[in-house]
Amino acid sequence: MKNVLLLALHYLRFNKIKTLILVFSIAVTLFLPLAVNLLVRDYQRDLLARASATPLVAGAPGSRLDLVLHALYFRGKPAHDLTMGDVDSINASGLALGIPIIGKHTARGFAIVGTSLEYFDFRGLHVARGAGLTRLGDCVLGAAAAHKLKLQPGEQLMSDAENVFDLAGSYPLNLLVKGILAATGTADDNAIFVDVKTEWLILGIIHGHQEAATADPSLLISRDGSNITANAAMLPFQEVTTSNVTLFHMHGDPAGYPVSAIIALPRDDKSAAILRGRYQEPKSQVQLLVPETVVSETLDLVFRVKRFFDAQALLVGMAMAFLLTLVVLLSLRLRRGEMETMFKIGCARTTILYLLAAEIAIVVALGIAVAVALSWIVVVNFRLSSPRAGVQRPVAGVQRSTNAKKRVAVVNYPLQFFTKRIAGDRVEVFFPVPREEDPAFWKPRDKDIEEYQRADLILLNGAEYEKWLPTTVLPLTKQVVTSQMFADRYVKNGEVVTHSHGPQGTHSHGLIDFNTWMDPKQAALQAQSIHEQLVRLVPDGKKDFDANLKALQKDLAEIDAALGTASATLGSSPLLGSHPVYGYTARRYGWNLKCVHWEPDEMPPDEEWQKLEQLHREHRSKIMIWEEEPLPAIAERLRKMGIEAVAFETCASEPVKGDYITAMKSNAARLAAATAKLR
Amino acid sequence: MIAISDLAFHFPHSDFCLAVPSLRIASAERVAIIGPSGSGKTTLLHLISGILLPSRGTIRVQDRELNGLSDAALRAFRVARIGLVFQSFELVSYLDVFENILLPYRLNSALRLGPEVVRRAEQLAQATGIAQRLRYFPHRLSQGEKQRVAICRAMLPEPPLLLADEPTGNLDPSSKQRVVDLLFQQVKRTGATLLMVTHDTEIAARFPRVLNCRDFAAGGTP
Numbered sequence: 001m002k003n004v005l006l007l008a009l010h011y012l013r014f015n016k017i018k019t020l021i022l023v024f025s026i027a028v029t030l031f032l033p034l035a036v037n038l039l040v041r042d043y044q045r046d047l048l049a050r051a052s053a054t055p056l057v058a059g060a061p062g063s064r065l066d067l068v069l070h071a072l073y074f075r076g077k078p079a080h081d082l083t084m085g086d087v088d089s090i091n092a093s094g095l096a097l098g099i100p101i102i103g104k105h106t107a108r109g110f111a112i113v114g115t116s117l118e119y120f121d122f123r124g125l126h127v128a129r130g131a132g133l134t135r136l137g138d139c140v141l142g143a144a145a146a147h148k149l150k151l152q153p154g155e156q157l158m159s160d161a162e163n164v165f166d167l168a169g170s171y172p173l174n175l176l177v178k179g180i181l182a183a184t185g186t187a188d189d190n191a192i193f194v195d196v197k198t199e200w201l202i203l204g205i206i207h208g209h210q211e212a213a214t215a216d217p218s219l220l221i222s223r224d225g226s227n228i229t230a231n232a233a234m235l236p237f238q239e240v241t242t243s244n245v246t247l248f249h250m251h252g253d254p255a256g257y258p259v260s261a262i263i264a265l266p267r268d269d270k271s272a273a274i275l276r277g278r279y280q281e282p283k284s285q286v287q288l289l290v291p292e293t294v295v296s297e298t299l300d301l302v303f304r305v306k307r308f309f310d311a312q313a314l315l316v317g318m319a320m321a322f323l324l325t326l327v328v329l330l331s332l333r334l335r336r337g338e339m340e341t342m343f344k345i346g347c348a349r350t351t352i353l354y355l356l357a358a359e360i361a362i363v364v365a366l367g368i369a370v371a372v373a374l375s376w377i378v379v380v381n382f383r384l385s386s387p388r389a390g391v392q393r394p395v396a397g398v399q400r401s402t403n404a405k406k407r408v409a410v411v412n413y414p415l416q417f418f419t420k421r422i423a424g425d426r427v428e429v430f431f432p433v434p435r436e437e438d439p440a441f442w443k444p445r446d447k448d449i450e451e452y453q454r455a456d457l458i459l460l461n462g463a464e465y466e467k468w469l470p471t472t473v474l475p476l477t478k479q480v481v482t483s484q485m486f487a488d489r490y491v492k493n494g495e496v497v498t499h500s501h502g503p504q505g506t507h508s509h510g511l512i513d514f515n516t517w518m519d520p521k522q523a524a525l526q527a528q529s530i531h532e533q534l535v536r537l538v539p540d541g542k543k544d545f546d547a548n549l550k551a552l553q554k555d556l557a558e559i560d561a562a563l564g565t566a567s568a569t570l571g572s573s574p575l576l577g578s579h580p581v582y583g584y585t586a587r588r589y590g591w592n593l594k595c596v597h598w599e600p601d602e603m604p605p606d607e608e609w610q611k612l613e614q615l616h617r618e619h620r621s622k623i624m625i626w627e628e629e630p631l632p633a634i635a636e637r638l639r640k641m642g643i644e645a646v647a648f649e650t651c652a653s654e655p656v657k658g659d660y661i662t663a664m665k666s667n668a669a670r671l672a673a674a675t676a677k678l679r
Numbered sequence: 680m681i682a683i684s685d686l687a688f689h690f691p692h693s694d695f696c697l698a699v700p701s702l703r704i705a706s707a708e709r710v711a712i713i714g715p716s717g718s719g720k721t722t723l724l725h726l727i728s729g730i731l732l733p734s735r736g737t738i739r740v741q742d743r744e745l746n747g748l749s750d751a752a753l754r755a756f757r758v759a760r761i762g763l764v765f766q767s768f769e770l771v772s773y774l775d776v777f778e779n780i781l782l783p784y785r786l787n788s789a790l791r792l793g794p795e796v797v798r799r800a801e802q803l804a805q806a807t808g809i810a811q812r813l814r815y816f817p818h819r820l821s822q823g824e825k826q827r828v829a830i831c832r833a834m835l836p837e838p839p840l841l842l843a844d845e846p847t848g849n850l851d852p853s854s855k856q857r858v859v860d861l862l863f864q865q866v867k868r869t870g871a872t873l874l875m876v877t878h879d880t881e882i883a884a885r886f887p888r889v890l891n892c893r894d895f896a897a898g899g900t901p
Contacts, residue, residue, distance in 0.1 A: 003784075003785040003786070003792075004785075006785065007774070007785055007786075010773050010774055010778065011773045013773075014772070014773030014774075014816070015773065337767075337769065338769075338771055338772070340769075341765070341769035341771070342771075342782075342786055343730075344728070344730055344757075344763055344765075344769075345757070345758075345763060345782065345783050345786065345787075345832070345833075346754050346755075346757045346758035346783060346786065346787045346789075347754075347786035347787060348751070348754055348787075351786055351788075
């Protein structure tokens with residue numbers, strides 16, 4: 001048999017062109033059906049695997065398949081958007097975790113996917129090199145995208161321009177590559193992930209530009225009080241840097257910002273059923289799909305079409321088999337003399353048959369090998385993803401259970417104090433702001449943001465307190481705004497004033513007063529909100545938390561009573577404030593308060609004194625409250641004006657002595673002492 | 680060596696009939712077979728080699744009667760005892776000279792292709808003057824070279840009987856003589872019997888014994 005194979009190889013090698021044509025013919029005939037079958041099988045496996053690992057997908061009414069392909073594979077765009085409010089709605093329902101997906105842009109051909117940090121947990125994505133998303137403008141690359149784009153952490157990647165002719169439209173954004181994800185063999189490998197806010201930034205909904213208030217007048221169309229309209233010449237920043245990050249801002253309510261799809265991870269089957277029921281109304285503006293069902297239906301259609309293709313491939317294969325038979329028969333006729341010679345010199349006719357069979361077998365085997373190789377190349381290059389496409393971290397991974405002490409991150413001292421008072425040592429409280437800095441104007445470092453990301457719960461004050469929040473990336477579902485219960489009653493300041501003092505540098509007080517805890521009643525509501533979250537986080541501690549909350553509320557009630565008593569003496573008498581930080585206290589106790597923007601540790605210039613004198617003529621207050629004792633020279637000059645300086649701490653940072661309760665009680669005592677003199 | 684008696688052969692659907700009442704050829708004898716076209720020269724060689732079987736009569740080669748042998752036995756007989764040289768050389772076009780010489784060993788499991796055979800093939804190529812052409816394919820050889828390759832292929836198993844069917848038919852006069860010289864050398868070296876069909880009376884004249892197929896047709900014993 002070895003000799004027969006050798007002779008067959010000699011024949012095929014000698015007749016190279018004929019052999020190649022035969023091999024190519026067989027390969028071409030087999031390649032197409034083989035490649036299509038492998039691709040379809042691959043697509044089926046990948047689509048089903050990723051689909052079944054994604055419990056629910058929500059999107060605007062429209063093509064179900066478009067929505068699923070977009071949410072799962074970042075391909076195409078649904079015709080219509082949902083809003084971030086829809087994500088909030090799903091999360092607020094308590095039935096499921098909603099993960100936003102917004103993919104409207106590309107960078108060098110790769111899809112930019114805006115999402116929240118929960119997505120990385122859900123898909124089991126890990127940063128292999130560099131770091132994760134921390135700030136606006138950051139991106140992390142899927143392994144394949146990083147490889148093809150030849151990018152490393154620290155390098156930059158410009159998003160693709162949408163329309164070069166739309167000068168006033170959204171501009172490309174220079175993204176900072178923060179990290180490269182470990183390869184997963186899924187569609188995630190080919191994506192560029194950004195925080196959902198960064199995608200809004202590329203869309204132009206969030207933007208950053210030079211301060212309009214200090215801009216060249218030629219860049220302004222109109223200026224009407226605090227309302228300034230700039231023209232298109234005021235270009236938005238195309239990159240987020242440490243120097244311009246504070247100038248990025250958003251307009252309108254983020255709840256109205258677009259998302260193209262939502263991945264919903266229900267808590268259990270019952271929650272999934274209820275959630276689906278909510279969106280089953282024919283006129284619902286949200287369709288909630290089970291991706292596995294949509295993909296299965298699509299695959300059924302594909303397989304129906306494929307059956308026709310298979311039949312055609314079979315017919316082509318048969319035709320090719322007939323042609324090859326004809327070629328072999330004609331070849332045999334040409335080789336009759338050779339066969340006769342072999343027979344005459346003693347070769348068995350069966351050996352001659354073996355020789356022919358070996359030749360045909362080698363040609364067919366080579367044809368099949370080439371077809372398989374070509375199919376493999378096609379499958380590797382055109383598959384949706386690799387065989388690991390369906391391997392996902394279980395949904396339960398989103399809510400990781402661990403025996404370690406839960407970590408609660410807060411944004412100011414009052415929240416830290418309330419949390420510690422309620423939870424005791426049952427949770428670890430993370431509050432990174434140094435005492436000497438005002439947490440409202442503090443800027444977190446990357447490692448601070450990473451610590452916040454690692455927390456199990458992030459307690460926010462709300463009322464636009466966390467100025468750094470819009471430009472950082474935190475897990476959506478871990479954030480809780482403790483003042484949400486009275487968000488409709490935030491106090492608005494009259495105007496925006498920009499000034500500079502302390503380590504935080506230039507800053508401005510926005511239109512909303514964020515010192516919500518300065519009203520003990522509101523502080524009690526915030527404490528109640530914290531209590532609810534702590535019970536959810538550490539259910540075992542409910543009994544202790546209940547008792548601790550009760551004790552805290554009692555202390556807060558005492559402060560309320562003390563401040564009420566002091567304020568009763570004050571009545572409607574005019575009161576001056578050194579800073580616009582007492583809006584809630586004033587509202588609670590009916591103070592007739594007017595504020596300047598002075599700092600206790602800086603002697604105001606004469607111009608400011610003149611303004612104060614002017615104000616004092618109209619607002620004859622005998623008391624001016626300060627965040628802390630002002631400089632003696634300031635106090636003395638005020639005294640000469642007939643105004644007594646009274647320290648009334650805001651407690652945003654930890655008091656030098658005591659705690660929030662004692663500091664607020666001291667505030668009440670000092671105010672009471674000062675008002676007593678008014679009698 | 681060869682003993683034929685009362686032999687008759689005719690092809691189906693043909694008027695041709697070869698009859699050999701009696702023929703004996705001794706071992707190591709060199710015999711030329713002449714005769715006009717269609718007189719049955721090639722048919723006689725095929726009958727002696729067992730490729731064709733007689734319609735009547737007996738053929739004995741080296742005391743072995745071919746009539747009763749099976750196909751396999753006839754093939755084994757041919758492999759073991761007969762070397763064949765053809766007028767049109769019948770080289771395999773896709774094998775080089777060396778592989779053509781080794782072809783009987785590639786096709787017959789009864790023949791063992793070992794180092795000794797390879798060495799013998801090289802010696803034969805050397806002796807026949809084609810050693811420089813061993814890696815050539817047949818289409819690059821002259822007619823004389825092709826016939827020398829065919830002779831090497833026939834002689835490699837060292838058969839006791841060499842049947843040559845007009846081996847000089849396609850050669851120029853000088854090549855004819857060289858091929859006959861070569862055949863004589865080889866059968867002398869191995870002691871084989873040589874039966875060669877030829878139209879050429881000059882070539883036939885060099886053989887000690889000449890048979891004329893016309894004489895068979897006349898029913899005689901040449």
